[in-house]
Amino acid sequence: MFVIKLVLKNALRHKLRTFLTILGIAIAVMSFGFLRTIVTAWSAGVESSAANRMIVRHSVSFIFPLPYAYKEQIARIPGVDMVSYANWFGGVYKDPADFKNFFPRIAVDPETYFDMYPEFVIPPDQLAAFKAEQGSCIVGEKIAKELGFKIGDPMPIDGDIYPGRWDFVIRGIYRGKDATADETQMLFHWNYLNERVKELQPGREGNVGWYVLKVHNPAEMPLIAKTVDQFYLNSRAGTKTETEREFQQSFVSMSSAIIRSLEIVSYIIIGIILLVLANTIVMAARERTTEYAVLKTIGFSSRHIIGLIGGESLLIAGIGGVIGLLLTFPIAAGFAGMFPTFFPVFNVETITIILAAVVATFAGVVAALFPTIRALRTSIAEGLRAIG
């Protein structure tokens, strides 16, 4: 009780210094939490991958299409329960410079896509309306809110990969089953795309971007991948079949340099937290050398001295850490608001909170280590002679 009381009083001895240290730690912890949230958001697709889904894409690159004719052949492979397909559309919605208008637009098979992705929840009547109308589309709830879309609204898109003006009507708004689901997509009929391509660019029709497979037993995934890829080995369009997680991971790895940089910066921030706190604690402990000697003279033990220095360090680190964590949420929300569609999922994850708390605690312990050892090693006689 005495140690706690003295820790509190000591922490308030130099109020400005303590305040600035707490502020420094809070900003550093907030930056750490924010950067980790970006890193996590970048990998959100990987983390939310289903264990029973596989992706079949062109063996050379994702940008090369696969023949639509593969669908029935793949569906016959043992272990494959369902096949769906999709095609990246691209295009431009209104002002391309506005980040809000940057969201994925994908042509899908309306009959199977929502069965394949149960994490996208849509009311049955809206799904039925979507299936019934070839020029219709479905948008995620996040972009619907952000751009003010309602059922029945038109959505004109200027094509780039597929030139021309493309007119859609919104017939449904899906929402994610949980916070990890991407609610920023615009999905429309692959048939609509295929027929327009057939009309405007004959010879380019009959292709899909990738196939999505639902497999019966995830343990059979390596065998299914091998079977599919072997089957198309000598075709004009060879395939690369991988788990959905591997597929998502390949996208993330394209940005690995950026992610790595962010991770390194987040580690540097840990160092900054340590230096800020260590500086304060070393100064405080040095100023109190005589007081520690007096306490030891009176009969207080090493345990008390450890408690006093470590307690103050942990208290400052703890307050700074908590404030930093609390600041992380509005900062992350503000960032997500500025770029609502850039990161489909941008949440401060529990693991980020735990990591930030661990970092602050770690800094508190390490910063106290050196001054504590010095205080314990200083003899009483030396301590009483010291000038703080």
Next chain:
Amino acid sequence: MIEVHNISKSYRRDSLEIPVLSNITLDVPEGEFLALMGPSGSGKTTLLNLIAGIDRPNTGSITVNGTDIATLNESNLATWRSHNVGFIFQFYNLLPVLTAFENVELPLLLTNLSKKERREHVEAALKLVGLGDRMKHYPKQLSGGQEQRVAIARAIVTDPTVLVADEPTGDLDRVSAGEIMVLMDRLNKEFKKTIVMVTHDPRAAEKAHKVMHLDKGELN
């Protein structure tokens, strides 16, 4: 009461061995008020520290109340100090963030006394030094003489048998120094405390029963 037998003490500075005390033998009977005088660097404070158990001799033995304190380990020595010795320093060494009451209470926090008992002891000690009305004052709100009286209250609150004082009047004006020495004299005569005091001040030494001089590590 205090038996110092043939002790020597030296300090090491890098590779240099600096002798401070050599072959000191000294007996301080119970109830004695001993003043140690001598020039700076003569080893007075070192001898005081050894008697108080906050430093250890290189050779020799120190027995206080029948306990050879040179043989105690750090932990036992700390416990022994808390039970047997009260310390008075030249610069008072009060904790600035604690009130006079809290400073005096410090040694009692290591005992099994209840909060109520601690309060009674602290109030008695502060009243004894004439600061019953300054309990809630912080050190910076007190004069030097008052701070030293708080330090004396802290030294006597556990009722130790021995008081060691390292130049208790060294930082005080003449009037305050006189008041402190009157108090020390009272503690010795009225409360039978054995006092070992280091001082440069001949007026302070006059209150002692016995004055010994240290010079170049040797006792005269």
